[in-house]
Amino acid sequence: MTDYANEPAVANLRDYLRIRSVHPNINYNECLTYLRRQAVELGLPVQVVEAVPRKPVLVMTWEGLEPNLPSILLNSHMDVVPVFEKSWTYPPFEARIVDGVIYARGVQDMKTTGVQYIEAVRRLKSRGIRLKRTLHLSFVPDEEVGGHNGMSEFVKTDHFRNLNIGFALDEGLASPDDNFVVYNAERSIWHVTVTCPGK
């Protein structure tokens, strides 16, 4: 069995998973501290926008060779849904690795995706690659409670418009089989997240 605990990208993911950005009443400061550290390591400038007080959106920007072209947004949310700790085999904010498997709240939805964006940028930069379009990595609050204080308000700001985004990637879902699932639209329903304590 590979010793994943010593793999830097895995260690980085586990650091993020250990931050209790869990509903309700999330204090996002620890996430911001973590993300600012990532940006420093990547050598990317960071902006933090509070379209709603105490609901920060952090954006890391990797300028492209043709920065006037519409940019690419890689979005992820920092918050996770609550846990019923007693129902977990391992503590949900410990990010324990057992037989090559990471157990944690947020490991599917969706801190992993945020770290994958960061690690991919790290690798591209270390190879000296430059991209044509500017890349923005956004980390938003409160997706799990509908995004009304997060992305919904952020897209209305001048700050967002100034990012000049042409295309965005965001979370999908896991897939139990061989396929990767791609979502190109959503049902226009009111989605309420309810976590049930029993099975």
Next chain:
Amino acid sequence: KTDNTNPYWVAFKSVADEMKLKLDCRIFPGGTDSRYVRRVGIPAIGFSPMNHTPILLHDHDEFLRADIFLRGIDIYVKLIPAVANV
């Protein structure tokens, strides 16, 4: 839109084909932040590179295999330049 009128999607699809990833296009069963992004006219794709993984978001014992996580980084290393160099 996932058709030939969206050059970013064309780039996404071609690099996925190159890596022999089997893609399955669907309508998202809930709601994510992408709806706000699409509402202001920006095409958005929902994609988390986690196959061979049971859907456990919001559930107890949410887990992911470390090798699937690392493979996802490899996938973004190809995907990001593809869409950013359109």
